[in-house]
Structure formats: structure tokens, C-alpha cells
Amino acid sequence: MSPTGCPPGTFPPYGPGMNETALTVHQTARPHGFPTAEHFAFVEHALPDPAAGSAVVENLYWSVDPYHREMMDDVPGGFALGAPLEGRTIGRVIASRTPGLAEGEIVFHRRGWRTHAVVMPEEIRRLPRFDGVPLTAYLSILGGTGLTAYVGLTRIARLQEGEDLFVSAAAGGVGTATGRFARLLGAGRLVGSAGSAAKAGHLTREVGYDAVFDYHEGPAAELLGKVAPDGIDVFVDNVGGEQLAAAVGALREFGRIVRVGTISQYNNPDASPPRFNYADIVEKSIRIEGFLVSNYRDLQEELHEFAIPHLQSGRLALDETVTDGFEHIVDAFLGMLRGQNTGKIIVRDCTQIPSVN
Numbered sequence: 001m002s003p004t005g006c007p008p009g010t011f012p013p014y015g016p017g018m019n020e021t022a023l024t025v026h027q028t029a030r031p032h033g034f035p036t037a038e039h040f041a042f043v044e045h046a047l048p049d050p051a052a053g054s055a056v057v058e059n060l061y062w063s064v065d066p067y068h069r070e071m072m073d074d075v076p077g078g079f080a081l082g083a084p085l086e087g088r089t090i091g092r093v094i095a096s097r098t099p100g101l102a103e104g105e106i107v108f109h110r111r112g113w114r115t116h117a118v119v120m121p122e123e124i125r126r127l128p129r130f131d132g133v134p135l136t137a138y139l140s141i142l143g144g145t146g147l148t149a150y151v152g153l154t155r156i157a158r159l160q161e162g163e164d165l166f167v168s169a170a171a172g173g174v175g176t177a178t179g180r181f182a183r184l185l186g187a188g189r190l191v192g193s194a195g196s197a198a199k200a201g202h203l204t205r206e207v208g209y210d211a212v213f214d215y216h217e218g219p220a221a222e223l224l225g226k227v228a229p230d231g232i233d234v235f236v237d238n239v240g241g242e243q244l245a246a247a248v249g250a251l252r253e254f255g256r257i258v259r260v261g262t263i264s265q266y267n268n269p270d271a272s273p274p275r276f277n278y279a280d281i282v283e284k285s286i287r288i289e290g291f292l293v294s295n296y297r298d299l300q301e302e303l304h305e306f307a308i309p310h311l312q313s314g315r316l317a318l319d320e321t322v323t324d325g326f327e328h329i330v331d332a333f334l335g336m337l338r339g340q341n342t343g344k345i346i347v348r349d350c351t352q353i354p355s356v357n
């Protein structure tokens with residue numbers, strides 16, 4: 001493997017505009033339930049030319065996320081059919097007609113799901129570089145995924161040292177980041193749920209979880225009772241449904257539920273809402289609070305200050321599943337919805353990553 005993680009020999013000599021054509025993913029139809037490859041199309045077109053004041057970025061790394069599934073539905077702000085999709089991505093400026101962007105610069109922007117994007121200087125973010133911190137970290141632990149975990153623990157749960165935590169979808173991007181941050185913040189017993197025994201084993205061996213159950217193995221309340229027999233103080237909920245109901249039962253007095261996401265329902269719109277004892281919320285003084293990470297962008301710097309020294313010292317590791325090849329971006333997205341990822345799912349173009357890491 002090369003230092004970038006790409007297989008050796010996959011780098012052609014770098015030069016701007018090496019590719020003659022560009023590819024963009026469009027959504028072609030609205031799914032009901034699980035989407036399939038048939039709901040997407042790869043559209044080929046000529047390399048874009050930058051208009052005055054803009055630049056062309058060749059994308060190198062793409063994030064695909066559960067919220068893209070929500071945007072596939074006919075919802076306000078959702079994806080338009082037959083138009084380029086949006087998503088977080090990191091690329092290199094290959095042609096510029098603005099003094100605000102120099103050729104060769106590496107930038108973060110939101111025109112993902114395409115090989116090339118035309119961007120204005122105000123649409124990009126420059127990524128600070130630190131020894132030992134690869135670019136993918138800006139889509140995983142230092143990006144929206146890590147920020148979600150950090151906000152959930154520090155601002156919504158307001159986690160105190162020694163408190164016991166349950167995290168659902170613990171093996172995913174947010175779930176692994178939550179586990180690792182919780183350990184660094186001094187959490188007590190840390191338990192989670194995941195979709196397979198292999199993931200559960202990985203989380204306890206590598207990520208710092210004390211116990212993890214496979215949620216397919218039985219009723220969530222029973223499984224949670226086994227791994228957290230004395231209850232929990234905080235539930236970081238990426239899933240909703242039955243696991244949310246189980247957590248209400250397991251929470252102690254002054255417990256907090258951090259509502260991060262509801263992935264059990266994104267592909268199952270007819271799922272019935274979780275059933276739990278509403279009186280528990282009052283009698284145990286439970287606080288339930290949801291949040292959108294987009295409202296906490298001002299904490300990005302704070303996250304860097306917290307996480308980067310730990311990344312450099314090795315106390316914090318990256319959890320990423322990397323798929324090679326833009327042509328596999330749809331498969332990577334669909335695979336993530338089915339739980340084929342461990343940690344943050346990232347797509348990488350190995351043919352265009354010569355020496356950026």
C-alpha cells in the first residue's frame with residue numbers, strides 16, 4: 001500500500017485536466033423503501049470550464065451519508081430528479097479564473113457526487129493540515145460525522161465523567177466517533193448496538209466499548225438489559241424505533257436521550273413509532289433533545305482543538321470504510337444503508353491522489 005492507502009501503481013502522473021470527461025450522479029426516480037441502483041444514473045459530460053470568478057475542482061474523496069436517503073424523498077430541500085446531487089467532498093483545484101483559488105489547492109466543498117465541480121471561493125473551505133492527520137479525517141472524525149458525535153456528547157448530553165452510555169448504530173461513523181470521544185471524555189460503562197456479531201466484536205476490541213449487542217438477536221429491551229443491567233445515564237440514538245423505547249426503560253433518573261438520527265425508518269416509512277411508557281419521562285426526569293449538526297458549525301475549531309492532539313498521539317484512531325473508485329459511489333451509499341460499513345463510509349479516487357496525504 002502507498003502512504004495514501006491506495007494500491008500501488010494506481011497513480012498516473014498528475015496533471016490538471018488529465019481526464020477528458022466528467023461524471024455526475026443524478027437521481028432518476030423516488031424510492032419507496034430501500035433505494036436501488038436503478039434510482040440513480042451516471043451522466044457523462046465534457047469537463048466544465050470555469051466562468052470568470054470560479055474554479056474547477058477535481059474531486060478526490062466523497063462522503064455519502066444517511067441524510068442523502070432522506071433527500072431522495074419528495075421533501076423540501078430534497079434532491080431534484082435529473083439534476084446533480086450534493087454532498088461533502090474534498091478535491092483539488094485544476095483550473096481557476098479567480099484569485100481566490102489557486103491551481104493545485106486542496107479544498108472542501110459540498111458539490112459532491114461528481115468527478116468535477118465548478119466552485120466559487122466562498123463555497124469552499126481550506127483544510128488545515130497536521131502531521132499524521134490524513135485528508136479523509138475531514139470527512140470522518142474531524143468532519144460533520146465527528147462534529148455530530150462531539151456536539152451530542154458535550155452540548156446535548158453534557159456528559160459528566162463516569163456516566164454510563166448506550167449508543168445505537170455504534171459501529172457507524174457517528175457511533176464509532178461517539179464511542180471514542182466518550183472514552184476520552186471519561187465516560188463510565190460504554191455499551192452499544194450494531195448489526196452483526198463481527199461489528200460487536202470489533203467495537204469491544206478496537207473502539208473502547210465495554211459490551212455491544214447485535215440488535216437482530218432479540219427484543220432490544222432484553223438485549224440492552226443484559227449489557228447494561230444497572231441502567232444508563234445517556235442514550236445517543238442514531239436509530240430510533242424499538243431501541244429508543246428500550247433506552248427509555250433503561251435510563252436512570254436525570255437521564256438524557258440525544259436524538260441524532262432515525263435510520264431504522266428512512267427505508268421503512270410505514271414503521272410504527274416506538275412505544276414506551278411516557279410516564280417514565282416525567283418520573284425519571286428524562287430530557288430528550290434532538291439537534292442538527294448544521295446548527296453547530298461554530299464548534300468546528302473546538303473539535304479540532306480537542307481531537308487533533310489525540311489523533312497525533314495515537315489515543316484517537318480513525319474508523320473508516322473506504323471504497324475505491326467514483327464509479328462505485330452509488331454502491332457505497334446503498335451498502336452503507338444496509339450496514340456494510342464500519343466507521344465512516346468514504347469513496348476515494350485512487351487514480352487522482354498522487355501526494356495529497
Ligand SMILES: NC(=O)c1ccc[n+]([C@@H]2O[C@H](COP(=O)([O-])OP(=O)(O)OC[C@H]3O[C@@H](n4cnc5c(N)ncnc54)[C@H](OP(=O)(O)O)[C@@H]3O)[C@@H](O)[C@H]2O)c1
Pocket residue numbers: 065066067144145148169170171172173174175193194195196199215238239259260261262263264265291292293294336337338339340341343344345
Ligand atoms: N443530527 C444530525 O445532524 C446528524 C448528522 C450526521 C448523522 N446523523 C444521523 O446519525 C445516524 C448515523 O449516521 P452515520 O453517518 O454515522 O451513518 P453510519 O452509522 O455510518 O451508517 C448507517 C448505519 O446504520 C445502521 N442501520 C441501517 N439500518 C438500520 C436499522 N434498521 N436499524 C438499526 N441500524 C441500522 C447500519 O449499521 P448496522 O450494521 O449496525 O445495522 C449502517 O452502517 C443516522 O441516523 C444519520 O441520519 C444525524
